[in-house]
Amino acid sequence: MRKSAALLITSLSLLISHSLYAAPLRVAADPVPHSEILNYVKKIDPKLDLNIIEMTNGANPNELLASGDVDANYFQHLPYLHEQEKALGKKFVVAAAVHIEPLGIYSHKYKTLADLPQGAKIAIPNNATNLSRGLWLLQDNGLIKLKGERSAESTLVTPKDIIENPKNVKILEIESPQIPRSLDDVDAGIINGNYALEAGLSPAKDALGIEKAKDNPYANLLVTTPVLENDPRIKQLAKDLTSPQVAEFIRTQYHGSVIPVAGSAHD
Structure with missing residues (x-):
């Protein structure tokens, strides 16, 4: 009797366990x-x-x-x-x-960010969060300066928040998936990691500037x-x-x- 009860409990446990993952x-x-x-x-x-x-x-x-x-x-x-x-x-x-x-900065025309010319055209994602993220990356690499301080609670920035632009770079807002295909038409482009990988780029090797992982x-x-x-x-x-x-x-x-x-x- 005890053996039968134990078997029944085991069977029910297996059935319940299986039912948890029954649906994909x-x-x-x-x-x-x-x-x-x-x-x-x-x-x-x-x-x-x-x-x-x-x-x-x-x-x-x-x-x-x-x-x-x-x-x-x-x-x-x-x-x-x-x-x-x-x-x-x-x-x-x-x-x-x-x-x-x-997020990384890539170019088909230049080897370093220092090589970017005056008036360089830089493609950047056009959705609000990645646009802001890309602008902070440009600041981190000395290409522009934004007003205010970056923090987790800070308002998203836009090109209107640029207060210093020594190379007078031109910001071109483009759909994120299109930027890898636009690199021949611009001087540099800021590309999300997944789209860079899909385009055969290695962010760790090919990016001229890249986001830091710490506190990201x-x-x-x-x-x-x-x-x-x-x-x-x-x-x-x-x-x-x-x-x-x-x-x-x-x-x-x-x-x-x-x-x-x-x-x-x-x-």
Whole structure:
């Protein structure tokens, strides 16, 4: 009788455990590096049934999340998420901060930033958060000076906030995915890490100037909805993405072009 009861309890436990992951977890992600990292998670945690939906058609992953077409997304940093919450009138939940893709300055024409000529045309992402982020990167590299001090609470800056511009650089605001294809037409371009990788550029090697990882507020996030915040599949994916194994994969795969936030063997 006791043996039968024990078997029944074991069977029920297995059934409950299996039911937690019965439905695939649908995650919208950019192809590089996000989908690549998620595919690695599939290898190390096959029990977590991931359905990775690559965003290659211009769809907004936050709109998909809000409408229930996906369970989570993995492509954005916190300032952009806050901007999207306002635009969509929705609240989302950050499940994990995973990695940083340093913003970099690239050129097909010049070897160093010092070589940029007077009146150089610099392409920069046209969305509010990355525009601000790019302008701070130009200041960090001595090309411009902005009014005010940078802080996590500071208002986003625009080209109107430039107070010193010794080379009289011209800021051209362009859609982020278009900037790698525009490098032949400008003197330099500021490119997000994922788009640089997709274009065959190595941020760690090819960027003439690059964001620092320390105290960087632009970590890429695993994001879900308040309804799914405590879903065991979400919690398991968050645990996997911040594990030492995934951190080591990121370091080995991207050679400093993508930087893990946590889970490093050296933490």
